[in-house]
Amino acid sequence: MCSDPSTLNDLSWFVCYLTTGKHLSFYASFGTVLLLLAVTAPVALLLGFGGAMLARSRVAPLSWAGQSYISIVRGVPDIAFFLFFVIALDQAFEYVRHRVLCPDWGQAVYQGNDFVVCPAAKLPLSSAPQWEHEVYGFLLAVITFSLVFGAFAANVLHGAMRAVPRAQIETAEAYGMTQRQAFWRVLVPQMWVYALPGLSNLWMVLIKATPLLFLLGVEDIVYWARDLGGSKTPQFTDYPHGDWRMWYFLFLLVFYLAFTKVSEVLLNRLMRRLTHGQAIAGGEAQRKSALEGAA
Amino acid sequence: MSCWDTVQSYAFRSLGYGERLLPSTDFTMCQQVTLIGSGLLWNIYFGALSLVAGFFLATAVALARTSHHVWLRKPAEWFVFVFRGSPLFIQFFFGYFLFLSLKGQFPGLGILTSAWLGALVVLFLNTAAYSAEIFHGALQAIPRGDLEAADAYGLSGWTKFRRIVWPTMLRLAWPAYTNEAIFLFHATTLVFFTGFPAIQQKGDALYYASYFADKTFNPFVPYPILAGYFILLTLSIVGLFYLGSRRLNRHLPSRSGRWRAKFQVIR
Numbered sequence: 001m002c003s004d005p006s007t008l009n010d011l012s013w014f015v016c017y018l019t020t021g022k023h024l025s026f027y028a029s030f031g032t033v034l035l036l037l038a039v040t041a042p043v044a045l046l047l048g049f050g051g052a053m054l055a056r057s058r059v060a061p062l063s064w065a066g067q068s069y070i071s072i073v074r075g076v077p078d079i080a081f082f083l084f085f086v087i088a089l090d091q092a093f094e095y096v097r098h099r100v101l102c103p104d105w106g107q108a109v110y111q112g113n114d115f116v117v118c119p120a121a122k123l124p125l126s127s128a129p130q131w132e133h134e135v136y137g138f139l140l141a142v143i144t145f146s147l148v149f150g151a152f153a154a155n156v157l158h159g160a161m162r163a164v165p166r167a168q169i170e171t172a173e174a175y176g177m178t179q180r181q182a183f184w185r186v187l188v189p190q191m192w193v194y195a196l197p198g199l200s201n202l203w204m205v206l207i208k209a210t211p212l213l214f215l216l217g218v219e220d221i222v223y224w225a226r227d228l229g230g231s232k233t234p235q236f237t238d239y240p241h242g243d244w245r246m247w248y249f250l251f252l253l254v255f256y257l258a259f260t261k262v263s264e265v266l267l268n269r270l271m272r273r274l275t276h277g278q279a280i281a282g283g284e285a286q287r288k289s290a291l292e293g294a295a
Numbered sequence: 296m297s298c299w300d301t302v303q304s305y306a307f308r309s310l311g312y313g314e315r316l317l318p319s320t321d322f323t324m325c326q327q328v329t330l331i332g333s334g335l336l337w338n339i340y341f342g343a344l345s346l347v348a349g350f351f352l353a354t355a356v357a358l359a360r361t362s363h364h365v366w367l368r369k370p371a372e373w374f375v376f377v378f379r380g381s382p383l384f385i386q387f388f389f390g391y392f393l394f395l396s397l398k399g400q401f402p403g404l405g406i407l408t409s410a411w412l413g414a415l416v417v418l419f420l421n422t423a424a425y426s427a428e429i430f431h432g433a434l435q436a437i438p439r440g441d442l443e444a445a446d447a448y449g450l451s452g453w454t455k456f457r458r459i460v461w462p463t464m465l466r467l468a469w470p471a472y473t474n475e476a477i478f479l480f481h482a483t484t485l486v487f488f489t490g491f492p493a494i495q496q497k498g499d500a501l502y503y504a505s506y507f508a509d510k511t512f513n514p515f516v517p518y519p520i521l522a523g524y525f526i527l528l529t530l531s532i533v534g535l536f537y538l539g540s541r542r543l544n545r546h547l548p549s550r551s552g553r554w555r556a557k558f559q560v561i562r
Contacts, residue, residue, distance in 0.1 A: 075529050076522040077481035079488070083505055084518040091514075115512040208382035215488055222388065229392070246392035253389055256381040 005238045017239045026224035030255075033210045033221060036142060041206065043146040045199075048153025055158050066154065073151030079212060085144040086216050090123065097121040134219070141216045149206055156198030161187060163194040193274045200267040204260055211252075225252055298325035309333040309497050317496055317506065324516065327507050331520050334500035335528070340411075341499075342480040345418035352419070353426035354461070360431050371427070378424030383417075383482055384489060390417040391490030410491035418486075422479045429475060433468035434460070466543050473536040477529050500524060 002016035017023070054066025073081060094117045095109060102118035109117060124132040164187050172182035214222035229245030275283045304314035306329055318326045359371035378386065394407040407413045437460060445459040484501040487493045493502055500521055507517040
Protein backbone atom coordinates (compact mmCIF):
# COMPACT_ATOMS: atom_id res chain seq x y z
CA MET A 1 0.00 0.00 0.00
CA CYS A 2 2.95 2.29 0.53
CA SER A 3 4.25 1.79 -3.02
CA ASP A 4 2.96 5.14 -4.32
CA PRO A 5 2.68 7.54 -1.37
CA SER A 6 1.68 10.54 -3.48
CA THR A 7 -1.78 9.04 -4.03
CA LEU A 8 -2.50 8.28 -0.36
CA ASN A 9 -4.81 10.22 1.93
CA ASP A 10 -3.40 11.97 4.96
CA LEU A 11 -3.79 9.22 7.52
CA SER A 12 -2.32 6.38 5.50
CA TRP A 13 0.39 8.71 4.22
CA PHE A 14 1.47 9.26 7.79
CA VAL A 15 1.27 5.57 8.61
CA CYS A 16 3.52 4.80 5.65
CA TYR A 17 5.80 7.76 6.38
CA LEU A 18 6.31 6.80 10.01
CA THR A 19 7.26 3.23 9.14
CA THR A 20 9.99 3.89 6.58
CA GLY A 21 13.34 2.19 7.17
CA LYS A 22 14.89 5.38 8.47
CA HIS A 23 12.08 5.86 10.96
CA LEU A 24 12.62 2.33 12.22
CA SER A 25 16.28 3.24 12.81
CA PHE A 26 15.04 6.34 14.64
CA TYR A 27 12.89 4.19 16.94
CA ALA A 28 15.78 1.75 17.44
CA SER A 29 18.03 4.62 18.53
CA PHE A 30 15.80 5.08 21.59
CA GLY A 31 17.12 1.64 22.49
CA THR A 32 20.67 3.02 22.18
CA VAL A 33 19.82 5.71 24.71
CA LEU A 34 18.25 3.21 27.11
CA LEU A 35 21.22 0.87 26.69
CA LEU A 36 23.61 3.70 27.49
CA LEU A 37 21.64 4.45 30.65
CA ALA A 38 21.48 0.78 31.63
CA VAL A 39 25.25 0.34 31.30
CA THR A 40 26.37 3.73 32.55
CA ALA A 41 24.32 3.90 35.74
CA PRO A 42 25.82 0.82 37.47
CA VAL A 43 29.35 1.48 36.18
CA ALA A 44 29.20 5.10 37.35
CA LEU A 45 27.88 3.95 40.72
CA LEU A 46 30.81 1.53 41.08
CA LEU A 47 33.30 4.20 40.06
CA GLY A 48 31.61 6.61 42.45
CA PHE A 49 31.91 4.09 45.26
CA GLY A 50 35.59 3.63 44.49
CA GLY A 51 36.10 7.39 44.29
CA ALA A 52 34.33 7.95 47.61
CA MET A 53 36.42 5.24 49.29
CA LEU A 54 39.56 6.85 47.88
CA ALA A 55 38.50 10.29 49.07
CA ARG A 56 37.96 9.08 52.64
CA SER A 57 41.13 6.98 52.66
CA ARG A 58 43.62 7.60 55.47
CA VAL A 59 46.56 7.43 53.09
CA ALA A 60 47.03 11.06 52.06
CA PRO A 61 47.98 10.56 48.36
CA LEU A 62 45.00 8.25 47.81
CA SER A 63 42.70 10.75 49.49
CA TRP A 64 44.07 13.58 47.33
CA ALA A 65 43.58 11.48 44.21
CA GLY A 66 39.95 10.80 45.13
CA GLN A 67 39.22 14.39 46.06
CA SER A 68 40.81 15.87 42.97
CA TYR A 69 38.91 13.38 40.76
CA ILE A 70 35.70 14.64 42.34
CA SER A 71 36.42 18.34 42.27
CA ILE A 72 38.03 18.61 38.82
CA VAL A 73 35.17 16.86 37.07
CA ARG A 74 32.70 18.99 39.00
CA GLY A 75 34.38 22.33 38.31
CA VAL A 76 34.43 22.06 34.54
CA PRO A 77 31.46 21.87 32.13
CA ASP A 78 30.62 18.21 31.56
CA ILE A 79 30.36 18.66 27.81
CA ALA A 80 34.04 19.70 27.74
CA PHE A 81 34.86 16.38 29.39
CA PHE A 82 32.78 14.49 26.89
CA LEU A 83 34.58 16.08 23.96
CA PHE A 84 37.96 15.63 25.66
CA PHE A 85 37.62 12.03 26.76
CA VAL A 86 36.35 10.73 23.45
CA ILE A 87 39.54 11.85 21.67
CA ALA A 88 41.85 11.19 24.61
CA LEU A 89 40.57 7.65 25.24
CA ASP A 90 40.74 6.80 21.55
CA GLN A 91 44.31 8.03 21.36
CA ALA A 92 45.26 6.26 24.58
CA PHE A 93 43.93 2.91 23.32
CA GLU A 94 45.60 3.31 19.95
CA TYR A 95 48.86 4.40 21.53
CA VAL A 96 48.99 1.36 23.81
CA ARG A 97 48.20 -0.97 20.92
CA HIS A 98 50.80 0.83 18.85
CA ARG A 99 53.50 0.21 21.46
CA VAL A 100 52.54 -3.44 21.81
CA LEU A 101 51.82 -4.38 18.20
CA CYS A 102 54.43 -2.32 16.34
CA PRO A 103 57.49 -2.07 18.58
CA ASP A 104 59.87 -1.28 15.69
CA TRP A 105 57.81 1.52 14.10
CA GLY A 106 60.39 4.23 13.45
CA GLN A 107 58.31 7.41 13.37
CA ALA A 108 57.02 9.57 16.17
CA VAL A 109 53.33 9.22 17.01
CA TYR A 110 52.67 12.96 17.18
CA GLN A 111 53.78 14.47 13.89
CA GLY A 112 53.02 18.16 13.93
CA ASN A 113 49.25 18.30 13.67
CA ASP A 114 48.76 14.58 13.19
CA PHE A 115 48.39 11.58 15.41
CA VAL A 116 49.82 8.62 13.48
CA VAL A 117 49.94 5.03 14.68
CA CYS A 118 50.81 1.98 12.63
CA PRO A 119 47.86 0.57 10.63
CA ALA A 120 47.66 -2.56 12.78
CA ALA A 121 47.06 -0.45 15.88
CA LYS A 122 44.10 1.46 14.46
CA LEU A 123 40.90 1.04 16.44
CA PRO A 124 38.80 -0.33 14.94
CA LEU A 125 40.88 -1.64 12.02
CA SER A 126 40.23 0.26 8.82
CA SER A 127 39.06 -3.01 7.27
CA ALA A 128 36.53 -3.61 10.06
CA PRO A 129 32.83 -3.68 9.16
CA GLN A 130 30.62 -0.69 9.90
CA TRP A 131 29.01 -2.19 13.00
CA GLU A 132 32.40 -2.48 14.71
CA HIS A 133 32.95 1.24 14.24
CA GLU A 134 29.55 1.94 15.75
CA VAL A 135 30.11 -0.38 18.71
CA TYR A 136 33.52 1.16 19.35
CA GLY A 137 32.07 4.66 19.26
CA PHE A 138 29.32 3.61 21.65
CA LEU A 139 31.85 2.00 24.02
CA LEU A 140 33.90 5.19 24.11
CA ALA A 141 30.75 7.10 24.94
CA VAL A 142 29.87 4.69 27.74
CA ILE A 143 33.33 4.98 29.31
CA THR A 144 33.19 8.77 29.05
CA PHE A 145 29.74 9.01 30.61
CA SER A 146 30.78 6.63 33.38
CA LEU A 147 33.93 8.60 34.21
CA VAL A 148 32.05 11.91 34.39
CA PHE A 149 29.06 10.60 36.30
CA GLY A 150 31.32 8.47 38.48
CA ALA A 151 32.77 11.69 39.86
CA PHE A 152 29.29 13.08 40.58
CA ALA A 153 28.31 9.80 42.25
CA ALA A 154 31.54 9.80 44.27
CA ASN A 155 30.60 13.23 45.57
CA VAL A 156 27.13 12.05 46.61
CA LEU A 157 28.37 8.82 48.21
CA HIS A 158 31.20 10.60 50.01
CA GLY A 159 28.62 12.89 51.59
CA ALA A 160 26.36 9.97 52.43
CA MET A 161 29.17 8.05 54.13
CA ARG A 162 29.87 11.07 56.31
CA ALA A 163 26.15 11.46 57.10
CA VAL A 164 25.85 8.07 58.81
CA PRO A 165 25.81 8.88 62.54
CA ARG A 166 29.23 8.45 64.08
CA ALA A 167 27.67 6.56 67.00
CA GLN A 168 26.75 3.71 64.66
CA ILE A 169 30.39 3.09 63.76
CA GLU A 170 31.51 3.51 67.36
CA THR A 171 28.95 0.94 68.47
CA ALA A 172 30.17 -1.47 65.80
CA GLU A 173 33.75 -1.01 67.00
CA ALA A 174 32.66 -1.46 70.60
CA TYR A 175 31.24 -4.82 69.57
CA GLY A 176 34.73 -5.76 68.44
CA MET A 177 34.31 -5.32 64.68
CA THR A 178 37.40 -4.40 62.75
CA GLN A 179 37.36 -1.20 60.70
CA ARG A 180 36.75 -3.16 57.55
CA GLN A 181 33.84 -5.05 59.11
CA ALA A 182 32.33 -1.86 60.49
CA PHE A 183 32.58 -0.28 57.05
CA TRP A 184 30.96 -3.11 55.12
CA ARG A 185 28.42 -4.29 57.68
CA VAL A 186 27.31 -1.04 59.29
CA LEU A 187 28.27 2.00 57.25
CA VAL A 188 27.53 0.73 53.72
CA PRO A 189 24.03 -0.67 54.43
CA GLN A 190 23.02 2.51 56.23
CA MET A 191 24.43 5.08 53.84
CA TRP A 192 21.98 4.42 50.99
CA VAL A 193 19.10 6.28 52.57
CA TYR A 194 21.31 9.38 52.83
CA ALA A 195 22.63 8.87 49.31
CA LEU A 196 19.29 8.30 47.59
CA PRO A 197 18.15 11.93 47.20
CA GLY A 198 21.50 12.79 45.65
CA LEU A 199 21.53 9.67 43.49
CA SER A 200 17.97 10.31 42.27
CA ASN A 201 18.99 13.79 41.30
CA LEU A 202 22.00 12.31 39.53
CA TRP A 203 19.82 9.85 37.64
CA MET A 204 17.72 12.76 36.38
CA VAL A 205 20.87 14.60 35.33
CA LEU A 206 22.11 11.46 33.58
CA ILE A 207 18.85 11.11 31.64
CA LYS A 208 19.09 14.73 30.62
CA ALA A 209 22.71 14.28 29.52
CA THR A 210 21.94 11.45 27.08
CA PRO A 211 21.29 13.74 24.08
CA LEU A 212 24.98 14.66 24.30
CA LEU A 213 25.66 11.24 22.75
CA PHE A 214 25.07 13.07 19.49
CA LEU A 215 28.20 15.15 20.06
CA LEU A 216 30.23 11.99 20.60
CA GLY A 217 29.42 10.79 17.10
CA VAL A 218 26.85 8.14 18.02
CA GLU A 219 23.77 7.91 15.80
CA ASP A 220 21.31 8.61 18.58
CA ILE A 221 17.84 10.12 18.69
CA VAL A 222 19.12 13.66 18.14
CA TYR A 223 21.02 12.56 15.04
CA TRP A 224 17.93 10.92 13.56
CA ALA A 225 15.61 13.77 14.53
CA ARG A 226 17.82 16.22 12.65
CA ASP A 227 18.21 13.86 9.73
CA LEU A 228 14.54 12.94 9.36
CA GLY A 229 13.13 16.38 10.15
CA GLY A 230 15.10 18.32 7.56
CA SER A 231 13.10 19.35 4.50
CA LYS A 232 12.93 16.72 1.77
CA THR A 233 12.38 17.36 -1.93
CA PRO A 234 10.52 14.94 -4.20
CA GLN A 235 13.71 14.07 -6.10
CA PHE A 236 15.20 12.22 -3.15
CA THR A 237 12.27 10.68 -1.33
CA ASP A 238 8.76 9.40 -1.84
CA TYR A 239 7.66 11.45 1.17
CA PRO A 240 8.53 15.08 0.48
CA HIS A 241 7.89 17.51 3.31
CA GLY A 242 9.04 20.86 4.61
CA ASP A 243 11.27 21.54 7.59
CA TRP A 244 9.76 19.39 10.35
CA ARG A 245 12.71 19.40 12.70
CA MET A 246 10.73 21.50 15.18
CA TRP A 247 8.12 18.74 15.46
CA TYR A 248 10.72 16.00 15.79
CA PHE A 249 12.41 17.86 18.62
CA LEU A 250 9.05 18.56 20.22
CA PHE A 251 8.55 14.79 20.21
CA LEU A 252 11.95 14.29 21.88
CA LEU A 253 11.05 16.96 24.43
CA VAL A 254 7.85 15.09 25.30
CA PHE A 255 9.75 11.79 25.44
CA TYR A 256 12.21 13.19 27.97
CA LEU A 257 9.44 14.82 30.01
CA ALA A 258 7.63 11.49 30.26
CA PHE A 259 10.85 9.65 31.06
CA THR A 260 11.86 11.98 33.88
CA LYS A 261 8.30 12.03 35.26
CA VAL A 262 8.14 8.22 35.42
CA SER A 263 11.59 8.07 37.03
CA GLU A 264 10.55 10.62 39.62
CA VAL A 265 7.48 8.62 40.61
CA LEU A 266 9.45 5.37 40.86
CA LEU A 267 12.28 6.95 42.84
CA ASN A 268 9.84 8.50 45.30
CA ARG A 269 8.37 5.06 45.86
CA LEU A 270 11.85 3.59 46.42
CA MET A 271 12.67 6.39 48.86
CA ARG A 272 9.55 5.60 50.88
CA ARG A 273 10.59 1.97 51.10
CA LEU A 274 14.20 2.75 52.09
CA THR A 275 13.14 5.28 54.72
CA HIS A 276 11.05 2.62 56.42
CA GLY A 277 12.41 1.91 59.88
CA GLN A 278 15.34 4.33 59.63
CA ALA A 279 16.27 6.63 62.49
CA ILE A 280 15.72 9.81 60.48
CA ALA A 281 12.86 12.30 60.28
CA GLY A 282 11.24 10.58 57.29
CA GLY A 283 11.25 7.18 58.99
CA GLU A 284 9.82 8.71 62.15
CA ALA A 285 7.01 10.35 60.19
CA GLN A 286 6.17 7.01 58.56
CA ARG A 287 6.10 5.30 61.94
CA LYS A 288 3.79 7.95 63.39
CA SER A 289 1.34 7.88 60.51
CA ALA A 290 1.25 4.07 60.72
CA LEU A 291 0.49 4.32 64.46
CA GLU A 292 -2.27 6.85 63.87
CA GLY A 293 -3.73 4.65 61.19
CA ALA A 294 -3.84 1.72 63.61
CA ALA A 295 -5.39 3.74 66.43
CA MET B 296 54.45 36.85 15.45
CA SER B 297 55.00 37.53 19.11
CA CYS B 298 52.54 36.58 21.75
CA TRP B 299 51.50 40.20 22.27
CA ASP B 300 50.65 40.49 18.55
CA THR B 301 48.55 37.36 18.86
CA VAL B 302 46.70 38.80 21.81
CA GLN B 303 46.05 42.00 19.88
CA SER B 304 44.69 40.19 16.85
CA TYR B 305 42.61 37.55 18.61
CA ALA B 306 41.57 38.88 22.03
CA PHE B 307 38.19 40.05 20.69
CA ARG B 308 37.98 37.67 17.74
CA SER B 309 34.89 36.03 19.23
CA LEU B 310 33.06 39.36 18.93
CA GLY B 311 34.24 39.91 15.37
CA TYR B 312 37.12 42.33 15.96
CA GLY B 313 40.74 41.75 14.93
CA GLU B 314 42.15 39.13 12.60
CA ARG B 315 39.49 37.54 10.40
CA LEU B 316 41.16 34.21 9.71
CA LEU B 317 41.61 31.77 12.55
CA PRO B 318 45.09 30.25 12.82
CA SER B 319 45.25 27.10 10.70
CA THR B 320 48.86 25.90 10.92
CA ASP B 321 51.68 26.11 13.48
CA PHE B 322 49.42 26.53 16.47
CA THR B 323 51.07 28.14 19.45
CA MET B 324 50.11 27.91 23.08
CA CYS B 325 49.58 31.67 23.06
CA GLN B 326 47.01 31.46 20.25
CA GLN B 327 45.06 28.79 22.06
CA VAL B 328 45.02 30.63 25.37
CA THR B 329 44.01 33.90 23.69
CA LEU B 330 41.26 32.53 21.46
CA ILE B 331 39.70 30.29 24.10
CA GLY B 332 39.78 33.23 26.50
CA SER B 333 38.17 35.37 23.82
CA GLY B 334 35.40 32.81 23.47
CA LEU B 335 34.85 32.92 27.21
CA LEU B 336 33.39 36.42 26.71
CA TRP B 337 30.33 34.76 25.15
CA ASN B 338 29.98 32.37 28.08
CA ILE B 339 30.05 35.32 30.47
CA TYR B 340 27.58 37.25 28.30
CA PHE B 341 25.07 34.37 28.13
CA GLY B 342 25.50 33.39 31.76
CA ALA B 343 25.34 36.86 33.30
CA LEU B 344 22.41 38.21 31.27
CA SER B 345 20.23 35.11 31.58
CA LEU B 346 20.99 34.87 35.30
CA VAL B 347 19.98 38.47 35.96
CA ALA B 348 16.88 38.36 33.78
CA GLY B 349 15.99 34.86 34.98
CA PHE B 350 16.16 36.03 38.58
CA PHE B 351 13.11 38.27 38.17
CA LEU B 352 11.05 35.74 36.24
CA ALA B 353 12.00 33.09 38.79
CA THR B 354 10.72 35.22 41.67
CA ALA B 355 7.45 35.78 39.82
CA VAL B 356 7.05 32.09 38.97
CA ALA B 357 7.88 31.01 42.51
CA LEU B 358 5.24 33.39 43.86
CA ALA B 359 2.74 32.20 41.28
CA ARG B 360 3.31 28.64 42.43
CA THR B 361 2.24 29.57 45.96
CA SER B 362 -0.82 31.43 44.66
CA HIS B 363 -4.37 30.30 45.47
CA HIS B 364 -5.54 31.04 41.94
CA VAL B 365 -5.47 27.94 39.79
CA TRP B 366 -4.87 30.09 36.72
CA LEU B 367 -1.65 31.40 38.21
CA ARG B 368 -0.47 28.24 39.91
CA LYS B 369 -0.97 25.67 37.16
CA PRO B 370 0.88 27.52 34.40
CA ALA B 371 3.77 28.17 36.81
CA GLU B 372 3.92 24.48 37.74
CA TRP B 373 3.89 23.45 34.09
CA PHE B 374 6.56 25.97 33.19
CA VAL B 375 8.88 24.57 35.85
CA PHE B 376 8.04 20.98 34.93
CA VAL B 377 8.73 21.46 31.22
CA PHE B 378 12.04 23.23 31.62
CA ARG B 379 13.37 21.12 34.47
CA GLY B 380 12.13 17.82 33.08
CA SER B 381 13.73 18.01 29.65
CA PRO B 382 17.36 18.33 28.62
CA LEU B 383 18.67 21.81 27.90
CA PHE B 384 20.31 20.40 24.78
CA ILE B 385 16.90 19.43 23.37
CA GLN B 386 15.47 22.78 24.46
CA PHE B 387 18.14 24.56 22.45
CA PHE B 388 17.41 22.46 19.37
CA PHE B 389 13.66 22.86 19.71
CA GLY B 390 14.02 26.57 20.37
CA TYR B 391 16.22 27.09 17.34
CA PHE B 392 13.91 25.22 14.96
CA LEU B 393 10.88 26.94 16.48
CA PHE B 394 12.51 30.31 15.85
CA LEU B 395 13.36 29.19 12.31
CA SER B 396 9.74 28.41 11.51
CA LEU B 397 8.60 31.62 13.21
CA LYS B 398 11.02 33.44 10.94
CA GLY B 399 9.28 31.85 7.96
CA GLN B 400 5.94 33.34 9.02
CA PHE B 401 7.02 36.60 10.63
CA PRO B 402 10.30 37.75 9.04
CA GLY B 403 10.63 40.38 11.78
CA LEU B 404 11.37 37.62 14.28
CA GLY B 405 14.36 36.39 12.28
CA ILE B 406 16.64 37.99 14.83
CA LEU B 407 15.73 35.19 17.24
CA THR B 408 17.57 32.65 15.10
CA SER B 409 20.91 34.26 15.90
CA ALA B 410 22.66 32.88 18.93
CA TRP B 411 23.11 36.14 20.82
CA LEU B 412 19.35 36.52 21.26
CA GLY B 413 17.76 33.13 20.59
CA ALA B 414 20.07 31.11 22.81
CA LEU B 415 19.80 33.81 25.45
CA VAL B 416 16.01 33.44 25.47
CA VAL B 417 16.26 29.66 25.91
CA LEU B 418 18.85 29.98 28.68
CA PHE B 419 16.79 32.69 30.36
CA LEU B 420 13.67 30.51 30.47
CA ASN B 421 15.69 27.48 31.57
CA THR B 422 17.45 29.16 34.47
CA ALA B 423 14.21 30.89 35.48
CA ALA B 424 12.59 27.46 35.88
CA TYR B 425 15.46 26.01 37.91
CA SER B 426 15.71 29.10 40.10
CA ALA B 427 11.94 29.22 40.54
CA GLU B 428 12.08 25.71 41.98
CA ILE B 429 14.81 26.82 44.41
CA PHE B 430 12.92 29.99 45.38
CA HIS B 431 9.69 28.05 45.78
CA GLY B 432 11.40 25.70 48.22
CA ALA B 433 12.77 28.72 50.11
CA LEU B 434 9.35 30.40 50.23
CA GLN B 435 7.94 27.27 51.84
CA ALA B 436 10.75 27.28 54.38
CA ILE B 437 10.29 30.85 55.66
CA PRO B 438 9.80 30.54 59.43
CA ARG B 439 6.19 31.16 60.38
CA GLY B 440 7.28 33.36 63.26
CA ASP B 441 8.81 35.85 60.81
CA LEU B 442 5.52 36.18 58.94
CA GLU B 443 3.51 36.49 62.15
CA ALA B 444 5.90 39.14 63.44
CA ALA B 445 5.42 41.06 60.18
CA ASP B 446 1.65 40.86 60.63
CA ALA B 447 1.99 42.03 64.22
CA TYR B 448 3.92 45.08 63.05
CA GLY B 449 1.10 45.89 60.69
CA LEU B 450 3.03 45.11 57.53
CA SER B 451 1.01 43.78 54.68
CA GLY B 452 1.00 43.37 50.93
CA TRP B 453 3.92 44.81 49.04
CA THR B 454 5.71 46.16 52.13
CA LYS B 455 5.60 42.80 53.86
CA PHE B 456 6.88 41.09 50.71
CA ARG B 457 9.70 43.54 50.12
CA ARG B 458 10.88 43.79 53.70
CA ILE B 459 10.30 40.28 55.06
CA VAL B 460 9.35 37.60 52.57
CA TRP B 461 11.72 38.39 49.74
CA PRO B 462 14.93 38.92 51.78
CA THR B 463 14.27 35.80 53.84
CA MET B 464 13.58 33.79 50.70
CA LEU B 465 16.88 34.96 49.20
CA ARG B 466 18.79 34.14 52.38
CA LEU B 467 17.42 30.62 52.46
CA ALA B 468 17.83 30.02 48.74
CA TRP B 469 21.30 31.53 48.40
CA PRO B 470 23.52 28.41 48.66
CA ALA B 471 21.42 26.46 46.17
CA TYR B 472 21.16 29.53 43.93
CA THR B 473 24.96 29.84 43.88
CA ASN B 474 25.08 26.28 42.65
CA GLU B 475 22.52 27.05 39.97
CA ALA B 476 24.59 30.01 38.79
CA ILE B 477 27.71 27.84 38.46
CA PHE B 478 25.89 25.20 36.45
CA LEU B 479 24.24 27.84 34.31
CA PHE B 480 27.65 29.14 33.26
CA HIS B 481 28.70 25.58 32.49
CA ALA B 482 25.55 25.12 30.42
CA THR B 483 26.38 28.12 28.24
CA THR B 484 29.02 25.97 26.51
CA LEU B 485 26.21 24.04 24.80
CA VAL B 486 24.99 26.99 22.75
CA PHE B 487 27.15 26.60 19.66
CA PHE B 488 26.86 22.81 19.61
CA THR B 489 23.13 22.96 18.94
CA GLY B 490 21.44 24.52 15.97
CA PHE B 491 22.58 28.05 16.71
CA PRO B 492 25.25 28.94 14.14
CA ALA B 493 28.60 30.50 15.04
CA ILE B 494 28.56 33.07 12.25
CA GLN B 495 32.04 33.83 10.89
CA GLN B 496 33.46 31.47 13.51
CA LYS B 497 32.46 33.78 16.33
CA GLY B 498 32.00 31.17 19.02
CA ASP B 499 32.36 30.56 22.71
CA ALA B 500 35.26 29.05 24.66
CA LEU B 501 34.30 25.44 23.96
CA TYR B 502 33.80 26.21 20.29
CA TYR B 503 37.42 27.37 19.97
CA ALA B 504 38.74 24.58 22.21
CA SER B 505 37.14 21.95 20.01
CA TYR B 506 38.36 23.83 16.93
CA PHE B 507 41.95 23.47 18.15
CA ALA B 508 41.43 19.86 19.23
CA ASP B 509 40.09 19.01 15.78
CA LYS B 510 42.92 20.77 13.98
CA THR B 511 45.84 19.55 16.10
CA PHE B 512 44.50 16.08 17.02
CA ASN B 513 45.80 16.90 20.46
CA PRO B 514 43.07 17.34 23.07
CA PHE B 515 45.58 17.64 25.89
CA VAL B 516 46.27 21.34 25.35
CA PRO B 517 43.00 23.15 24.49
CA TYR B 518 40.71 21.34 26.92
CA PRO B 519 42.91 21.87 30.00
CA ILE B 520 43.12 25.56 29.03
CA LEU B 521 39.32 25.63 28.87
CA ALA B 522 39.14 23.83 32.20
CA GLY B 523 41.46 26.39 33.75
CA TYR B 524 39.33 29.28 32.51
CA PHE B 525 36.17 27.65 33.85
CA ILE B 526 37.69 26.95 37.24
CA LEU B 527 38.62 30.64 37.44
CA LEU B 528 35.12 31.60 36.36
CA THR B 529 33.58 29.27 38.94
CA LEU B 530 35.77 30.74 41.67
CA SER B 531 34.75 34.29 40.71
CA ILE B 532 31.07 33.33 40.80
CA VAL B 533 31.53 31.81 44.24
CA GLY B 534 33.33 34.99 45.33
CA LEU B 535 30.58 37.27 44.03
CA PHE B 536 27.88 35.19 45.67
CA TYR B 537 29.84 35.24 48.89
CA LEU B 538 29.70 39.05 48.81
CA GLY B 539 25.97 38.79 48.15
CA SER B 540 25.45 36.54 51.13
CA ARG B 541 27.45 38.88 53.35
CA ARG B 542 25.06 41.66 52.38
CA LEU B 543 21.97 39.51 52.85
CA ASN B 544 23.08 38.29 56.27
CA ARG B 545 24.63 41.55 57.47
CA HIS B 546 22.20 41.84 60.40
CA LEU B 547 23.14 38.42 61.76
CA PRO B 548 25.86 37.93 64.38
CA SER B 549 29.04 35.89 63.75
CA ARG B 550 29.49 36.28 60.05
CA SER B 551 32.42 33.96 59.78
CA GLY B 552 31.57 30.41 58.88
CA ARG B 553 27.91 31.19 58.41
CA TRP B 554 27.87 30.74 54.68
CA ARG B 555 29.08 27.80 52.65
CA ALA B 556 28.35 27.06 49.02
CA LYS B 557 26.50 23.78 48.85
CA PHE B 558 27.74 21.60 46.04
CA GLN B 559 25.55 18.63 46.85
CA VAL B 560 22.74 19.41 44.46
CA ILE B 561 23.33 19.55 40.75
CA ARG B 562 20.86 20.40 38.04
